[in-house]
Amino acid sequence: MSRTTEAVLVSLAAALAGAGAVIASLAAGEAPTYDALVAPAVFLAAFGGLLLAVRRWAGRAARSLVPLAAWLTALGWVEVARIDRDLGRLQQWWLLVGAALAAGTLYLLRRRGVGVLRRYRYLFLVTGLGLLLLPLLPAGWPVRGVTLNGSRLWVRLQAGDLSLSFQPGEAAKLLIVAFLASYLADRHRALTVMPRRLGPVGLPEPRQLLPVLLAFGVSFAVLIYQRDLGASLLLFVVFAAMLYAATGRLAYPAAALVLLAGGGLAAYQYFDHVRARVEAWLHPFADFAGTGYQVAQGLFALGSGSLTGTGIGAGHPQLIPAAATDFVFAAIAEELGLAGGLAVVAAYALLAAAGFGIALRSRDPFRKLLAGGLTLTLVVQTVLIVGGVLRLLPLTGITLPFMSYGGSSLLANLVLISLLARVSHEEGS
Amino acid sequence: MPALALHLIKIGFIALLYLFLWAVGRGIAGHLRAESARSEAPTVAVTESPAQAGLTFRVTGPLILGRSPDADVVLDDQFASDFHARLAFQGGEVRLHDLGSTNGTFVNGERLAAPLTLARGDRVQIGQTVLELR
Numbered sequence: 001m002s003r004t005t006e007a008v009l010v011s012l013a014a015a016l017a018g019a020g021a022v023i024a025s026l027a028a029g030e031a032p033t034y035d036a037l038v039a040p041a042v043f044l045a046a047f048g049g050l051l052l053a054v055r056r057w058a059g060r061a062a063r064s065l066v067p068l069a070a071w072l073t074a075l076g077w078v079e080v081a082r083i084d085r086d087l088g089r090l091q092q093w094w095l096l097v098g099a100a101l102a103a104g105t106l107y108l109l110r111r112r113g114v115g116v117l118r119r120y121r122y123l124f125l126v127t128g129l130g131l132l133l134l135p136l137l138p139a140g141w142p143v144r145g146v147t148l149n150g151s152r153l154w155v156r157l158q159a160g161d162l163s164l165s166f167q168p169g170e171a172a173k174l175l176i177v178a179f180l181a182s183y184l185a186d187r188h189r190a191l192t193v194m195p196r197r198l199g200p201v202g203l204p205e206p207r208q209l210l211p212v213l214l215a216f217g218v219s220f221a222v223l224i225y226q227r228d229l230g231a232s233l234l235l236f237v238v239f240a241a242m243l244y245a246a247t248g249r250l251a252y253p254a255a256a257l258v259l260l261a262g263g264g265l266a267a268y269q270y271f272d273h274v275r276a277r278v279e280a281w282l283h284p285f286a287d288f289a290g291t292g293y294q295v296a297q298g299l300f301a302l303g304s305g306s307l308t309g310t311g312i313g314a315g316h317p318q319l320i321p322a323a324a325t326d327f328v329f330a331a332i333a334e335e336l337g338l339a340g341g342l343a344v345v346a347a348y349a350l351l352a353a354a355g356f357g358i359a360l361r362s363r364d365p366f367r368k369l370l371a372g373g374l375t376l377t378l379v380v381q382t383v384l385i386v387g388g389v390l391r392l393l394p395l396t397g398i399t400l401p402f403m404s405y406g407g408s409s410l411l412a413n414l415v416l417i418s419l420l421a422r423v424s425h426e427e428g429s
Numbered sequence: 430m431p432a433l434a435l436h437l438i439k440i441g442f443i444a445l446l447y448l449f450l451w452a453v454g455r456g457i458a459g460h461l462r463a464e465s466a467r468s469e470a471p472t473v474a475v476t477e478s479p480a481q482a483g484l485t486f487r488v489t490g491p492l493i494l495g496r497s498p499d500a501d502v503v504l505d506d507q508f509a510s511d512f513h514a515r516l517a518f519q520g521g522e523v524r525l526h527d528l529g530s531t532n533g534t535f536v537n538g539e540r541l542a543a544p545l546t547l548a549r550g551d552r553v554q555i556g557q558t559v560l561e562l563r
Contacts (some may be wrong), residue, residue, distance in 0.1 A: 001452070005452060009452060016449075023435075023438055026438075027435060062457075062460065064456050071449055071450070071453075075446065131481075139471075159554055171476070221560055308440060308443060309439065309443075311439040336446075340443055340446065343450060350450060350454050354457050359455065
């Protein structure tokens with residue numbers, strides 16, 4: 001892809017945001033609002049700015065990353081703004097902040113590259129785990145956890161009348177992937193050797209397994225205390241996959257699967273919120289007005305979308321609980337149909353291909369694992385939430401990267417894109 | 430706004446979405462194809478040698494050929510220098526460098542003066558050992 005194509009595509013994504021806003025107004029029988037003018041300008045400023053930052057500080061980066069992120073964010077924004085105009089306006093601010101943060105990341109790494117991150121790995125680990133557990137702080141503190149929809153994954157910062165809420169788990173996932181990439185890049189040999197045997201199964205030295213068990217423990221703690229099924233699964237799956245990528249040993253994903261099955265069964269037995277999710281997955285219409293309501297409304301939305309959808313602004317996605325966040329995929333599939341839904345899936349598949357391509361090309365183990373791990377978080381998150389909406393998997397509340405409304409999520413994922421761009425720059429392309 | 434016009438606008442919007450993805454996908458596919466072509470490391474076979482004829486190895490990265498036990502490919506050949514030559518596989522090409530060997534490195538009978546890109550079927554002679562790029 002040439003530089004010109006890249007710039008044209010980013011502009012096209014901005015135009016799509018504006019066109020979507022116009023179409024939504026027309027369908028509602030209203031005159032287009034100023035949002036239809038402001039949106040393309042904001043998208044052009046954010047992604048154009050990010051593109052310039054990439055060219056300046058990561059000139060040899062893969063050219064597909066920024067356009068894909070712009071496409072996903074633009075389409076997600078159209079749907080979010082159409083469901084709730086105010087959320088759409090807020091999301092534009094988050095987009096500008098996120099793009100600035102991503103550009104800032106590239107600026108900070110401009111001389112020493114991503115390799116400098118290895119030095120801070122234990123700081124990342126401690127900060128990451130701390131952020132994950134932050135929502136557990138009791139109410140009444142200036143920084144405190146907030147329970148929303150039965151999950152305790154928000155933190156509210158209160159200083160006088162000002163309050164700011166954020167989901168620390170989103171930043172934690174980046175820090176933990178950076179830690180794991182650095183840790184596994186050093187330890188992959190020790191973890192590959194399996195000197196002990198347990199029947200037909202080879203085992204690495206027990207102390208090498210400590211981090212694996214720690215990851216499992218942290219994931220489980222997040223599940224129990226924060227009731228956050230999504231973050232818990234995301235952490236665990238990404239960790240197991242990165243271990244496999246680093247060692248090439250199938251024993252790790254196999255062990256992870258056993259732990260996952262055991263942990264899942266235990267969680268189903270002992271935790272009501274997990275059992276409710278599984279019940280709603282298997283029989284969404286059994287308790288239609290209660291636990292099954294969200295999944296069932298999502299299915300109705302997918303169904304009424306049919307092949308090409310009702311058209312933006314002509315459906316009723318606001319009937320789905322959390323339509324602008326977790327269920328934005330169902331909202332898009334309602335208004336743009338199977339065709340639009342498949343386009344979204346295809347965009348994530350392309351992003352995965354680009355990200356894993358960067359990992360494959362990398363010679364340095366740290367960069368390889370960092371690119372692979374970052375791409376994995378996007379992929380696993382997408383599979384978990386799209387699978388949950390489509391009823392292929394039990395629903396785990398997690399954002400759809402770039403598309404869901406949410407500041408923390410958008411910020412973290414834009415920084416993620418800048419890190420991928422930097423890795424691909426350093427490994428040449 | 431008539432329903433038909435709205436329907437056409439919707440189809441146009443979806444078409445634009447796919448057009449975008451097609452453009453990006455073409456770029457990524459080209460990239461991955463180039464990468465997979467590049468990552469298929471070529472094989473080098475030892476065709477003549479006092480002791481190692483029939484041996485093959487793949488040029489996955491830079492390799493030092495020589496008599497020293499520290500070389501990546503240890504040549505059992507008394508006419509080879511300790512660190513005789515270097516084979517590198519970069520950007521889909523195999524480059525051969527002579528490392529200042531005593532008896533020289535020959536490609537298709539000609540003594541190597543500067544680093545050279547090898548083609549398939551080229552015969553590289555180091556001492557009494559002849560290698561062929563497959």
